[in-house]
Amino acid sequence: MTSVITRFPPSPTGALHVGSARTALFSYLFARSKGGKFLLRIEDTDRERSRQEYTDQILEAMRWLGLEWDGDVVYQSKNEAAHRAASERLLKQGSAYRCFCTEEMLEAKRVAMRTQGRPYRYDGTCRNVDPAESERRAAAGEKFVVRVRKPEGGMTYRDLLHGEIKLRGEDLDDIILMKSDGRPLYHLAVVCDDIAAGVTHVIRGDDHLDNTPKQMVVYQALGAPLPEYIHIPLILGSDKKRLSKREGAENVLDYRAAGFQPDAVLNFLALLGWSHPESREILTKAELIGAFSVDRVGTAAAVFDQTKLRFLNGKHIHDRPPADRARMLADFLKTRGETPPDLKDLAAMIEVNGQRGDTLAEIADYIRFLWERPKAYDEAAVAKFLAGKAELIEKIRCEFEALADFEGESIEIFFRDFAERQGVKFKDVGQAIRVMLTGKSVSPPIFQSAAVLGRVETLLRIDAAQSLMKR
């Protein structure tokens, strides 16, 4: 048995979609789990729709996700000569033929059959044009496409997930391999390139289930062995329709911008259609590779659940040591045009924050007050915890000023005692301090936060809150 070779062949007509990313992931996991190769091919044969910027974005997204491919990226357009040669060969063999029907004629036939309620198939007008005449008309400059002859009977193939798929002969068609401008079309190009690359397993969305027989015809005409097929289900939006832009991000890079971790996205995507044999859910990329197997991949389309992605993302982030998180957060903030504190300070702040926040964006929102003074104060919080408490607040200020030891735990112990002495609830003291230091009623532990801020800054913020109260 030759070793496994899979490939991911996106067309650069848009950014990398999460659905495509999952297809890429499954191909990647399959190859890696088998010790095989995973190739990347950009299918840019559609000159009208393909754009360089999309290619760049796809490559960027693949790198970000960590779906590293083997060898160089293959650009399908560079293989055009090979595609043309294959077409010539099939023509000579007689397994393909020139079709001189114009697009207008075909369209008319299509409309006619449809209005009669009949399924459209190419009527075979040019199927039996004499080879010599075909040659002559082509030489005379008449436009033509190249079609491959479908087999007489039906076709059956075995998909590793779906089992046997049967297509009847009358549901097949003589598909077009080459356009009249001499450019190769998808079904020819994929097959040629997959053969050339030695692809052993074609893993793709199940929207290709009906394309497979068409491509098998090409394989057979070319005399090449068939690959194994694994058609994985598509991803749906919460309305059970195909995932759309309304669902939030469908572009993988949008998740990076929102503060998601590549491993978390991979983890989530893997769980959409695949399950771990021991039901584990939080898995690193290495663990996914180790545990992956096709027999645990399902066949039903799955709904993209943003909530669970967020949960997993939180796990993936908080599982990392503070230094890692600090680096991740700093990089993230820089891409947003913010200036983060230095890594050592940021790591300390992140430790204070604990498990709060599921994305880097949320984590930043939790701890930004540690390096940035509150720009505004939550009105309800002020009304509830500060209003009418000028005297208490002044006392708190004095205590902060006089504290011997400015460390989280001792500050807390001190204020517990303070609350008791004042005959007020500890909670109210804590919340008052929280609002003054953060501007909000929700934040990471406030005494540890005060310690991070330091005495000077803590007092300054209390001053600011006091002057705000007096206005």
Added chain:
RNA sequence: GGGGCGGUAGGCGAAUGGUAGAGCCGCUGGCCUUUCAAGCCGGAGUCUGUGGGUUCAAAUCCCAUCCGCCCUGCCA
């Protein structure tokens, strides 16, 4: 219209002829607690889209039906 694929709680999914709904997300009650998370303990949600059939036994096999998606391009 023709053909293909799919259907287990709100979502992801276990169970691959043998007690359905394990586990996870979410929701919810509680504990913990200076707030909010995290963590821990508990709860609700249900009988496998529907109807037949095969079988001692069906989510699982067969048929029909409904719904969804895909193909039916000189797109990929």
